Amino acid sequence: MDILFAQIQADLRSNDALRQSGALLQALQQSAAGRDISVIAKSACEEIVASPASAVCKKLAFDLIRSTRLTTDLWEIVCTGIRADLDFPDPAVTAAAVSILAAIPSYRLGKLIADCNKEISNCFDSYSDNLRYSITETLGCILARDDLVTLCENNVNLLDRISNWWRRIGQNMLDRSDAVSKIAFESVGRLFQEFNSKRMSRLAGDKLVDSENSLAIRSNWVSLMIDYIWRRRNALMARSLVLLIENFGVTVFPLVFAVKAVASGTVEVIRKLSKSSGNRISSNANMLDLGNAEKLVGVSDVVTHLVPFLSSLDPALIFEVGINMLYLADVPGGKPEWASQSIIAILTLWDRQEFSSARESIVRVVVTNLHLLDLHMQVSLFKRLLHMVRNLRAESDRMHALACICRTALCVDLFVKESVRRGQKPLAGTDIASLFEDVSIKNDLKSVTSKSLFREELVASLVESCFQLSLPLPEQNNSGTEGRVIGALAYGTGYGALNWTEPALDVVEICRPCVKWDCEGRTYAIDCYLKLLVRLCHIYDTRGGVKRVKDGASQDQILNETRLQNLQQELVKDLREVNTPRICARLIWAVAEHINLDGLDPLLADDPEDRLNIIVTTINKVLFNGDSSATTSNMLQDVQAVLLCAQRLGSRHPRAGQLLTKELEDFRNNSLADSVNKHQCHLILQRIKYVKSHPESIWAGVSESRGDYPFSHHKFTVQFYEASAAHDRKLEGLVHKAIQELWRPNPSDLTLILTKSIDSTYIKVPPSGYTLTGSSDPCYIEAYHLTDSIDGRSTLHLKVLNLTELVLNRVDIRVGLSGALYFMDGSPLAVRQLRNLVSQVLFQD
Numbered sequence: 001m002d003i004l005f006a007q008i009q010a011d012l013r014s015n016d017a018l019r020q021s022g023a024l025l026q027a028l029q030q031s032a033a034g035r036d037i038s039v040i041a042k043s044a045c046e047e048i049v050a051s052p053a054s055a056v057c058k059k060l061a062f063d064l065i066r067s068t069r070l071t072t073d074l075w076e077i078v079c080t081g082i083r084a085d086l087d088f089p090d091p092a093v094t095a096a097a098v099s100i101l102a103a104i105p106s107y108r109l110g111k112l113i114a115d116c117n118k119e120i121s122n123c124f125d126s127y128s129d130n131l132r133y134s135i136t137e138t139l140g141c142i143l144a145r146d147d148l149v150t151l152c153e154n155n156v157n158l159l160d161r162i163s164n165w166w167r168r169i170g171q172n173m174l175d176r177s178d179a180v181s182k183i184a185f186e187s188v189g190r191l192f193q194e195f196n197s198k199r200m201s202r203l204a205g206d207k208l209v210d211s212e213n214s215l216a217i218r219s220n221w222v223s224l225m226i227d228y229i230w231r232r233r234n235a236l237m238a239r240s241l242v243l244l245i246e247n248f249g250v251t252v253f254p255l256v257f258a259v260k261a262v263a264s265g266t267v268e269v270i271r272k273l274s275k276s277s278g279n280r281i282s283s284n285a286n287m288l289d290l291g292n293a294e295k296l297v298g299v300s301d302v303v304t305h306l307v308p309f310l311s312s313l314d315p316a317l318i319f320e321v322g323i324n325m326l327y328l329a330d331v332p333g334g335k336p337e338w339a340s341q342s343i344i345a346i347l348t349l350w351d352r353q354e355f356s357s358a359r360e361s362i363v364r365v366v367v368t369n370l371h372l373l374d375l376h377m378q379v380s381l382f383k384r385l386l387h388m389v390r391n392l393r394a395e396s397d398r399m400h401a402l403a404c405i406c407r408t409a410l411c412v413d414l415f416v417k418e419s420v421r422r423g424q425k426p427l428a429g430t431d432i433a434s435l436f437e438d439v440s441i442k443n444d445l446k447s448v449t450s451k452s453l454f455r456e457e458l459v460a461s462l463v464e465s466c467f468q469l470s471l472p473l474p475e476q477n478n479s480g481t482e483g484r485v486i487g488a489l490a491y492g493t494g495y496g497a498l499n500w501t502e503p504a505l506d507v508v509e510i511c512r513p514c515v516k517w518d519c520e521g522r523t524y525a526i527d528c529y530l531k532l533l534v535r536l537c538h539i540y541d542t543r544g545g546v547k548r549v550k551d552g553a554s555q556d557q558i559l560n561e562t563r564l565q566n567l568q569q570e571l572v573k574d575l576r577e578v579n580t581p582r583i584c585a586r587l588i589w590a591v592a593e594h595i596n597l598d599g600l601d602p603l604l605a606d607d608p609e610d611r612l613n614i615i616v617t618t619i620n621k622v623l624f625n626g627d628s629s630a631t632t633s634n635m636l637q638d639v640q641a642v643l644l645c646a647q648r649l650g651s652r653h654p655r656a657g658q659l660l661t662k663e664l665e666d667f668r669n670n671s672l673a674d675s676v677n678k679h680q681c682h683l684i685l686q687r688i689k690y691v692k693s694h695p696e697s698i699w700a701g702v703s704e705s706r707g708d709y710p711f712s713h714h715k716f717t718v719q720f721y722e723a724s725a726a727h728d729r730k731l732e733g734l735v736h737k738a739i740q741e742l743w744r745p746n747p748s749d750l751t752l753i754l755t756k757s758i759d760s761t762y763i764k765v766p767p768s769g770y771t772l773t774g775s776s777d778p779c780y781i782e783a784y785h786l787t788d789s790i791d792g793r794s795t796l797h798l799k800v801l802n803l804t805e806l807v808l809n810r811v812d813i814r815v816g817l818s819g820a821l822y823f824m825d826g827s828p829l830a831v832r833q834l835r836n837l838v839s840q841v842l843f844q845d
Contacts, residue, residue: 140187651701
C-alpha cells in the first residue's frame with residue numbers, strides 16, 4: 001500500500017495532466033474502499049489545487065478533498081488556490097473552483113467570500129453556460145445556510161453582497177441555458193421550501209440558535225424572490241415551457257409559492273418580518289395596491305399553465321403539479337374544480353406500478369385537501385378512500401387519513417342536514433352510513449371474529465371526531481376555502497347546542513355491532529363507542545322516555561330520542577352476544593344507567609326477552625363469573641360497576657328491585673364475594689328496601705345522571721402485562737395524536753409570528769426536554785429535565801405515580817448520579833453541588 005501511495009504522490013507531482021488525473025482516480029478508489037488518504041490529500045492540495053492544472057484534475061482534486069478531513073493549514077492552501085482559480089481565464093477551471101465553495105468550513109467561508117466578492121459576481125456574467133450553472137448551483141446550496149446567515153448578522157457588507165447574489169440567482173431562472181434556468185428554479189424553490197417548512201435551514205451538524213436578525217435576513221431574501229417571480233411570472237411560465245419535460249417539475253413550486261404568497265397577503269407579513277429599509281419598502285409599495293381581482297387573475301394564470309401537465313405520462317410530474325394546484329386552490333377565491341382536477345389526477349397514480357412506493361403520499365395529499373372539494377365529489381370519494389387507507393402499511397398514515405375522512409364526513413353530514421332545514425333538497429350519500437357502503441368494511445363491522453384491526457381504528461377515529469365536534473371551535477385566523485369545513489362545523493357547535501348530536505347519533509346506530517366483537521381482549525374502540533353512547537343518553541335524558549311536544553320538545557328532538565330509545569333496546573338484546581368479558585359490565589352500565597323502565601309491560605314479567613330480565617340475567621353472569629380465565633385485574637371493577645347498576649335499577653322500578661334483591665342476596669352469601677362486596681351488598685339492599693317503602697325518596701338510591709363512563713382500557717403494565725392492553729394504549733396514542741393535529745394543531749413558530757405581533761418571545765428556542773425514568777414497585781417515577789438555552793438553567797422535574805389501589809402516606813425518593821458530568825461553561829459551583837448530592841426528597845401525604 002505504501003508503494004501505491006508513493007506512486008500516486010509521484011504522479012501528482014508530475015506536470016502531466018493524464019498522469020495526474022489517473023493518480024487522483026486511484027486515490028478516490030482507495031478512499032471509497034475506506035482507506036486513510038490524508039497523505040495523498042495533502043499532495044493534491046499542494047500540487048493540484050494550489051498550482052496550475054487542468055479543469056478535470058481540479059474537479060477530481062476537489063472530489064478527493066470532500067472525501068477526507070483537512071487540517072487548518074491545508075484549508076488555507078485550498079482557499080489560496082480557489083482565489084487564484086476564480087480569476088483564471090479558463091471558465092472550466094473557475095467552475096471547478098466554485099463547486100468546492102460549499103465544502104469550505106464555516107470559520108473560513110466568510111473571509112473567502114469577502115475577498116472574492118468581485119470574482120464570484122463576475123461568474124454570473126460569464127459567457128460559459130457551465131460556469132453560470134456552477135455558480136447558481138453552489139450559491140443556491142450555501143446562501144441559506146445557518147452559518148452564512150449568522151455571518152450576515154454582523155456584517156452589513158456581506159449581507160448586501162449575498163442579497164445581490166440572490167437577485168442574480170432569481171434572474172437566472174430566465175437564463176438562455178436550460179441547465180442554468182433549471183438549477184436557478186431549483187435553488188429558489190429550496191429557499192422557499194426551507195422557509196415554509198422549518199423557518200430556517202437545519203443542516204446536519206448545525207446547532208445554531210435562530211435569532212430575530214437571522215429570521216429578518218431570511219425573510220428579506222424570500223420577499224425578494226416572491227416580488228421578482230410575481231412581476232415576471234408570465235415570462236417565467238413561458239421559460240418553463242421551453243425546458244425539457246423531465247425538468248419542468250422543478251419550476252412548479254417556486255411559481256406556486258410566490259403567487260400564493262401574494263394572493264393570500266402572506267408576502268406583506270414576510271416583508272414586515274424582514275425589517276426592510278425605507279427604500280426597500282418603497283420599491284415594493286405598488287404590491288400593496290394590488291386588488292383582489294388582479295391577485296386572482298395571477299393565480300388563475302398559473303393554474304391554466306399547470307393544468308395540461310396533469311395528463312402527463314410521468315407519474316412524478318403529475319404528483320408535483322397536482323399537489324401544487326391543491327396549494328393554489330386554498331387561496332381566497334380559489335375554485336373547487338382546481339382541487340378536483342388535481343385529486344382526480346393524483347388518484348390515477350394509485351394503480352401505477354412505478355408509483356406504488358408513494359401510496360402513503362397519495363392518500364395524505366388527497367385526505368388533507370378533501371375540504372377543498374364540492375360536496376358531490378367528497379361523498380363520491382369516501383368509499384374509495386377508505387379502501388385505499390385500509391391498505392396503507394404505516395399506522396400513523398392510516399390514523400391521519402382516517403381523522404381527515406371522519407372530520408370531512410361529519411362536516412358533510414352537518415352541512416347537508418342544515419341545508420335541508422333551510423329548504424334545500426337532500427343530497428344522496430351524505431350521511432355517515434356512506435362511510436360503510438364498501439362491502440368489505442360492512443362485513444368487518446358486522447363480523448364477530450374478524451381479525452381486521454382497521455375496523456377498530458375506523459370506529460375509534462369516528463367516535464373521537466364526534467367528541468371533537470362537541471367542543472368549541474378554536475379561533476381561526478386563516479382565510480380561504482378552509483372556511484368550508486369550519487363553516488360546516490359551526491352548524492354543530494354554534495347554531496344549535498344539539499346539532500352535533502345528530503351525526504353522533506348516526507355513528508352510534510351504525511357502529512352498534514362493535515359491542516359484540518371479539519377483539520382478542522382489546523377494548524379501546526368499544527370503550528370509545530360506549531362513552532359516546534353514554535354522553536348522548538345523558539344529553540337527551542332518556543331515563544324518562546321520549547318527551548312530548550307539550551313538554552316543549554321539538555320534532556327533531558322527539559325523533560332523536562325515539563331513535564336513541566330504540567337503540568338502547570337493541571343493545572340490551574346484544575348483551576347476550578357480548579364476546580369480550582370486560583365489555584359485559586360496561587355495556588350494562590351504559591344501558592342500565594339511562595334506559596327507560598316506566599314503559600315495561602307487566603305481562604312480560606316472565607318473558608326471557610323482556611329487557612329488564614335480560615339486564616338482570618347479565619348482572620348475574622358478571623357477579624358469579626368464577627372462570628379462572630377471566631381477567632382478574634378487572635374483576636373488582638366489573639363487580640363494583642354492576643353493583644352500582646343494581647342499586648340504581650332496583651331503586652327506579654319495583655320489579656327491578658324485586659329481581660335484583662334476590663341476586664344480591666345470593667351473591668352476598670356466595671364465596672365469590674369478599675368482605676367489601678358483602679358490606680356493599682348489604683348497603684344496597686337497605687337502600688332498595690328504603691326506596692320501596694318511601695317512593696318519594698328515590699334519590700336515596702338513584703343519583704342524577706352525569707354522563708360519566710368510569711371505565712378505561714388502560715392497565716398498568718408494572719402490575720399486569722397483557723398484549724391487548726399494550727395495543728389499546730398504542731392505538732389510543734395514534735388516534736389522539738392524529739385527531740389533535742387535525743382539529744387543534746399546535747401552531748408553528750412561523751404561524752405564531754404571521755398571526756400575532758412580531759415579538760422576540762416567539763423566536764426564542766423553547767427548552768428541550770429529556771425523559772428520565774426509574775421505577776420501584778409499587779411506585780413509578782417519571783422525570784425529565786429542561787435545559788434552557790437562553791439563561792443556561794437546567795431544571796429537574798419529578799412526577800410520582802402511585803399504581804396501586806392503596807393510599808401511600810409516605811414516599812421516599814432517592815436521587816443519584818452516575819457517570820461523568822460535563823458543563824459547557826465549566827461552572828465549578830454547579831459541579832460541586834451535584835457531585836456532593838445526597839438523597840429534592842421526601843413526600844408525605
